Amino acid sequence: MTSQPQTPPILPSTAVHLQAAIAAAQAGSRVPSLSAAVVRDGNVVWSGVRGTAVREGEDRRPTPDTQYRIGSLTKMLTAALVMQLVDEGVLDLADTVGKHVPEGPFAEATIRGLLSHAAGLPAEPAGPWWERSPGGSYEELAAANADASLVLSPGERHHYSNLSYAMLGRVVEGLCGAPWRDVLADRILVPLGMTRTTYDAVTPYADGYAVEALTGMLVAEPHQVTGAMAPAGQLWSTPADLCLWLAELARPTLLSDRVITAMTTPQSGDPDERGTESYGLGVRLPVAGERVLAGHGGSMPGFLAGAWVDRESGVGAVVLANTAYGLDVGGLPRTLIETVLAHEPVIVPEWTPTGELPDGVRELLGTWHWGHHPFTMAYDGKVLSLAADGGRAFRFAPAGADTWTGLSGYQLGETLRVVRREDGTISHLDIGTFCYTRIPYDPSVPIPGA
Known part of the structure; x- marks a missing residue:
């Protein structure tokens, strides 16, 4: 550490x-x-x-x-242990328990479902009150719960389950x-x-x-x-x-x-x-x-x-x-x-001026339109932000030549692609098929339904 x-x-x-x-x-x-x-x-x-x-x-x-x-x-x-294994690629949140523990109950439950108490498992294991009783082996636990059934459909809602975490262990x-x-x-x-x-x-x-x-x-x-x-x-x-x-x-x-x-x-x-x-x-x-x-x-x-x-x-x-x-x-x-x-309130860090703009950033700044709705593109020294007055704001990190990856909200994980004309100037921005243009409904940009 x-x-x-x-x-x-x-x-x-x-x-x-x-x-x-x-x-x-x-x-x-x-x-x-x-x-x-x-x-x-x-x-x-x-x-x-x-x-x-x-x-x-x-x-x-x-x-x-x-x-x-x-x-x-x-x-x-x-x-945290489980998520370490997920991060290392040894385990996937979509894996079923049966893939890794074939001898236990609830083989179709997913790792994500168990972690989030959303797999529909019973709250407590079958048998004596476990917190007040000497604990046995996993084989004994599995045998005691072999005929147990789900109490809710997977993903239906949160239902706290101690049994889920025994299975994760x-x-x-x-x-x-x-x-x-x-x-x-x-x-x-x-x-x-x-x-x-x-x-x-x-x-x-x-x-x-x-x-x-x-x-x-x-x-x-x-x-x-x-x-x-x-x-x-x-x-x-x-x-x-x-x-x-x-x-x-x-x-x-x-x-x-x-x-x-x-x-x-x-x-x-x-x-x-x-x-x-x-x-x-x-x-x-x-x-x-x-x-x-x-x-x-x-x-x-x-x-x-x-x-x-x-x-x-x-x-x-x-x-x-x-x-x-x-x-x-x-x-x-x-x-x-x-x-x-x-x-003792937290003192926020001082603001410091942007030192320099990466290549290709300045031409992206300013006003863009989603239909008739204006957005302002700005740069904070690390990422781009695309914000509407009184409305939604999205942030984007550089991902390659003329591409940026969404960091927030509706555009999280989506790609902002800079579309250029033959002469190299910017035609429009494409964000998940949405077209952002310098003027509302730019007639030179193929916008469906414009």
Whole structure:
């Protein structure tokens, strides 16, 4: 992992607001112990802890290094493994599970469908409650689910499925020839420096609890090793370690930009959410005011976890707690993020003049018409932009002689082709068969229906 430049810590005046937020959450939700951290520009800039009930029979505060179980935050890391293999050409998102794991159930489910919880699989595997039961082998899991059927048609809508991620872990094992936990360590955890993210708990770690509603007394929850279900929710971690993963989501150094873009692009949704949240490839994408966050929530018996980042600003937050219910692990990290951005707003980089224009750019600048609708072509020092007043704007990157590739909106991935006359002057622009001309409906340009 490429080291990040050091970022100044949070101001003391901001830290007071952050500490107040976690204090109110810990007391109001009656959380035995809670640990939180904020990441900005790839560095942990604040951390805080609350509570005293960390381990059974002990009365002491957590430290920033105390591990908590992170539940479904594990899915983001499993998805990263899968997407690495896709990026390397070993796997395709359109592949079916049966192509790589012929001995398992749901052979027709696609890798994309499993990653995005859109394959229609059941939410939970058949058999005993997996989070509270000793985990078995994949062969045992496959046998228990051999007669299971889809609960929804593939692609119909988002339907969260822990079983999907057990199957993805098995795909990784088959392609890499090693256990999921070892592949995860070699490919993700070690390169990112996530030394406190582990399969089993490593001291210091918290015990999981439920809190009796009427007395406030603690009830110990079980710690089970989940076996074949591990890729869905096994891992233990710390806020600082998970900040390294949020930094990767915001400004990738290990994974490619293509992988992170795919993971954070909406793939499925639940109409009951009314557009407030979608799911990418292993990553939840909730709308938070003017922002769209990327991350995940998680739970295991006695534990709650949330890790979210605003990719645009690079500010993210992690909250881990050893409680079974009550703490809003989506809302509290969002509060921490918004607090930082409100008190310490991001300063945008200075604008600098364009040094020189590449060959062929100047003749493309100015007004073009789509029918009678005028657009302005400009250059920002890196890419072309074609924008209508009060309307759509498209960006294009150079792709070769007289060709540009669309970077945004309707023209994403489309080719802008400069069409020239015999004398070399520009006749018009062709963007996916749409003709843009210097004058409205230029009679010298073959525009259908003009």
